[in-house]
Amino acid sequence: MARCLIIGGGLAGLSTAVYLSKAGHQIELIEATNRLGGRTFSFFDEETQTEIDNGQHILMGAYTHTLDLIEPLETKHLLDYQKNLNAVFYKKKNKRYTLDASKYFYPFNLLAAIWNYDALCTKEKINFIKFVGSLIFINSKKLKKISILDWLKSSGQSENSIKSFWEILAVGALNTSLEDGSAFYFFNMLKQIFYSGNKASTIIIPNAGLSKTFIEPILNYLQKLLLSFHFQKK
Numbered sequence: 001m002a003r004c005l006i007i008g009g010g011l012a013g014l015s016t017a018v019y020l021s022k023a024g025h026q027i028e029l030i031e032a033t034n035r036l037g038g039r040t041f042s043f044f045d046e047e048t049q050t051e052i053d054n055g056q057h058i059l060m061g062a063y064t065h066t067l068d069l070i071e072p073l074e075t076k077h078l079l080d081y082q083k084n085l086n087a088v089f090y091k092k093k094n095k096r097y098t099l100d101a102s103k104y105f106y107p108f109n110l111l112a113a114i115w116n117y118d119a120l121c122t123k124e125k126i127n128f129i130k131f132v133g134s135l136i137f138i139n140s141k142k143l144k145k146i147s148i149l150d151w152l153k154s155s156g157q158s159e160n161s162i163k164s165f166w167e168i169l170a171v172g173a174l175n176t177s178l179e180d181g182s183a184f185y186f187f188n189m190l191k192q193i194f195y196s197g198n199k200a201s202t203i204i205i206p207n208a209g210l211s212k213t214f215i216e217p218i219l220n221y222l223q224k225l226l227l228s229f230h231f232q233k234k
């Protein structure tokens with residue numbers, strides 16, 4: 001049994017604590033603020049008497065580690081799972097476009113979804129499919145020094161494709177702008193989403209607050225294992 005020190009009680013630190021304690025190690029976790037959860041948290045709004053998340057959080061089937069984390073917490077019922085990818089995008093003047101992968105089977109259902117995604121013109125759809133197809137041949141090391149935006153542009157993705165799809169995906173999942181985000185991490189994410197089965201591209205939405213879905217169950221789980229927490233005094 002190893003003695004482990006985890007610095008930071010956000011979702012990353014807390015899930016590390018669950019994994020290590022499951023493996024039988026002794027954990028101490030240090031958190032700089034007076035609450036756990038980091039950027040994953042909900043608060044109670046007195047005015048509306050509702051629990052509100054700090055921002056809408058969605059997950060994808062490709063989040064294998066997060067979904068593995070949910071197993072021992074027994075909060076799977078607090079998440080709404082899609083069978084196939086289905087996402088509705090709204091553009092200006094309330095124009096609505098759907099990415100629907102319910103027809104055909106994987107991976108052809110994803111191809112059909114892109115082909116029928118009318119926020120893109122035919123040329124943009126072809127370039128999109130070519131780009132996704134090229135992912136298996138790319139040497140990802142070369143992407144370490146470039147931004148997501150530069151990579152998308154140099155891969156033939158138009159401004160409209162970037163605005164209508166890539167930016168939404170990158171900002172939502174990596175929580176960073178296209179200019180700041182690393183093409184390397186985006187590449188790994190895309191490979192996971194498009195190349196690891198049908199489930200990976202599906203969207204999962206918590207139907208309860210983030211604290212109830214993740215943070216409180218993690219704390220209960222860890223407290224049963226007598227994990228010690230230290231909150232740093234300001």
Ligand SMILES: Cc1cc2nc3c(=O)[nH]c(=O)nc-3n(C[C@H](O)[C@H](O)[C@H](O)COP(=O)(O)OP(=O)(O)OC[C@H]3O[C@@H](n4cnc5c(N)ncnc54)[C@H](O)[C@@H]3O)c2cc1C
Pocket residue numbers: 007008009010011012013030031032033036037038039040054055056057058059172173174175232
């Ligand atoms: C509005 C919003 C919407 C989002 N939507 C999505 C989404 O839809 N899908 C998605 O996948 N992700 C989303 N995210 C991103 C997601 O919330 C984060 O990626 C995730 O919570 C990061 O967890 P983390 O543990 O890595 O970091 P953090 O949550 O930032 O946790 C880091 C913790 O470490 C502590 N800390 C820092 N330095 C020290 C130190 N020196 N000593 C001790 N403690 C320290 C901090 O206080 C904090 O508690 C969203 C984020 C926001 C803000």
